[in-house]
Amino acid sequence: MKIVITNASHSSYASIICSTIEQAAEKRGTGIAKRDPNYVISKIEQSNAVIALDGDKFAGFCYIESWEHGKFVANSGLIVHPDYRGIGLAKKIKKHIFDLSRTKFPEAKIFSITTGLPVIKMNSDLGYKPVTFSELTEDESFWKGCQTCINYDVLQRTDRKMCLCTGMLYDPKSEVSKKRKIKEKVFQRLKRIKEGMYLKKEKKSKGSNKKNNQKNSKQTYRSIFS
Numbered sequence: 001m002k003i004v005i006t007n008a009s010h011s012s013y014a015s016i017i018c019s020t021i022e023q024a025a026e027k028r029g030t031g032i033a034k035r036d037p038n039y040v041i042s043k044i045e046q047s048n049a050v051i052a053l054d055g056d057k058f059a060g061f062c063y064i065e066s067w068e069h070g071k072f073v074a075n076s077g078l079i080v081h082p083d084y085r086g087i088g089l090a091k092k093i094k095k096h097i098f099d100l101s102r103t104k105f106p107e108a109k110i111f112s113i114t115t116g117l118p119v120i121k122m123n124s125d126l127g128y129k130p131v132t133f134s135e136l137t138e139d140e141s142f143w144k145g146c147q148t149c150i151n152y153d154v155l156q157r158t159d160r161k162m163c164l165c166t167g168m169l170y171d172p173k174s175e176v177s178k179k180r181k182i183k184e185k186v187f188q189r190l191k192r193i194k195e196g197m198y199l200k201k202e203k204k205s206k207g208s209n210k211k212n213n214q215k216n217s218k219q220t221y222r223s224i225f226s
Contacts, residue, residue, distance in 0.1 A: 001059060001089070003052045003096050006044040010051050014040045017061045021079045025149075028115075034148045035077060048104070050096045052080075052089055059084040062097040065142070066105060072137040073101050073108040078119065094122045107172065111136050113165040120166060128168040133160060136167055
């Protein structure tokens, strides 16, 4: 198994990368499901991605996106093929793409939005901290990318202030963040509150219950890394 920075020779993997991402999003029931193979190829050819290969067999992938003229960077499309899950490969890919991002964009703030606890743990280990969406990029082209997520309507209904995802940010200009242990139970509680607020089909609780849920959500959110 090897993890390498991509070049044009890896372009042939674009189709399997995109289909694996789509299948994983459908299974989770959340996340950005569709990637354009031509867009992935552009990232591969620009060496703005890393790929994990077992011989010639595709095992995993992640790529870099930049926003606001390099002020913000996101590591997107992190995926591991089903045959290689459960062996810690995602964490290794995440570290490789993070290091590549720091090399190519040393002054950039690196951010992530995710619903997955494993990704939140990996981000925390790298020095990310949880933030509100207002601290992330304002570039409209980034937020347009959320349109293929099945929960996009939640983002619209909250005026892009909150969603089922958790926003995280690594700021190279800040002091190195202390690594903090993720409180899994608290994160799961936050996720349930968000789902209760935004996925509930009944509209009976729009009054005081919704207000209380929002208050609880914010308080729980702040306590995840405390």
